[in-house]
Amino acid sequence: MGGVTSDNPPGVALRRQLRPQLPSPLTEVADEDFARRGLRLLLKRDDLIHPDIPGNKWRKLEPNLRAALAAGHRTLLTFGGAYSNHLRATAAAGRLLGLPTVGVVRGDELAGKPLNPSLARCAADGMRLVFVDRATYRRKTDPDVLARLDPDGDAYVVPEGGSNAEAARGCAELGRELRGAAGVVGVACGTGGTLAGLAAGLDDGQRAIGFPVLKGGFLGAEVERLQQEAFGGPRGHWALDDRFHAGGYARTSPELEAFAAGFEERHGIALERLYVAKMLHGLTTLAREGAFAPGTTVAAVITGTP
Numbered sequence: 001m002g003g004v005t006s007d008n009p010p011g012v013a014l015r016r017q018l019r020p021q022l023p024s025p026l027t028e029v030a031d032e033d034f035a036r037r038g039l040r041l042l043l044k045r046d047d048l049i050h051p052d053i054p055g056n057k058w059r060k061l062e063p064n065l066r067a068a069l070a071a072g073h074r075t076l077l078t079f080g081g082a083y084s085n086h087l088r089a090t091a092a093a094g095r096l097l098g099l100p101t102v103g104v105v106r107g108d109e110l111a112g113k114p115l116n117p118s119l120a121r122c123a124a125d126g127m128r129l130v131f132v133d134r135a136t137y138r139r140k141t142d143p144d145v146l147a148r149l150d151p152d153g154d155a156y157v158v159p160e161g162g163s164n165a166e167a168a169r170g171c172a173e174l175g176r177e178l179r180g181a182a183g184v185v186g187v188a189c190g191t192g193g194t195l196a197g198l199a200a201g202l203d204d205g206q207r208a209i210g211f212p213v214l215k216g217g218f219l220g221a222e223v224e225r226l227q228q229e230a231f232g233g234p235r236g237h238w239a240l241d242d243r244f245h246a247g248g249y250a251r252t253s254p255e256l257e258a259f260a261a262g263f264e265e266r267h268g269i270a271l272e273r274l275y276v277a278k279m280l281h282g283l284t285t286l287a288r289e290g291a292f293a294p295g296t297t298v299a300a301v302i303t304g305t306p
């Protein structure tokens, strides 16, 4: 696979090697729930950025990969649950760039069992999987725990879910790509890193709405913290709508499932269920409720693939 050579600036080498489709496509869909209210609906197809590192995982990982390479790190170490899209994307990036990767997986009960398809993909991409018990996982970034996971101390550590200041700055590019294109932008939120960057990249007349897929109400503070770290203070106009998580991560409801199946059928696009379907359900409900002024263009960020 070649690896990244040191005579190329890391960022240039990265895009030359990985060939992301950027800016990602922006396409209009004719949707009755929006048209009826005098609204347009656009899909920001971040899911098409890269086949193995799709959506916001590309936007968050790329600046971290650059930072890792620039600082001379050879190994990437990160964390996730057994079905983490972030772990999969990191493993794929490692394979494509010739960098060793370590994935610290929550739950030591998984060790020694057959790998689920997501973790099998990580392993096939060369990721070394380390299963840790939940108590240890909670302390995963404490120095003593990290020292055990990375005995040589030379790994570049990407946080769980991939959200840090670098990631938020990477997602600001998503906002900049949407300038002038929409009044309102909807995005699904896990850690909030994508929303933090998106809102920072939009211009003053635009606003972002985040739809948390987890229950808990902690996300607003997290987005503020990430903006502080990445940009030195609050940026852009954003809000959260907490009504569409359907009970929590990976939970669903008959209403959500009916909405997702109907949207797929009407528009011929398969929806990722854990994040994207919840966000589109939220935006569509807000449109039906009359939350957007007639004439508004609404952009939905398709952050990942099914």
Ligand SMILES: *Cc1c(COP(=O)(O)O)cnc(C)c1O
Residues within 6 Å of the ligand: 055, 056, 057, 085, 086, 161, 163, 188, 189, 190, 191, 192, 193, 194, 195, 272, 275, 276, 303, 304, 305
């Ligand atoms: C990881 C992920 C998200 C969550 O992004 P955050 O930056 O953690 O809020 C959203 N959508 C998809 C498809 C994802 O895989």
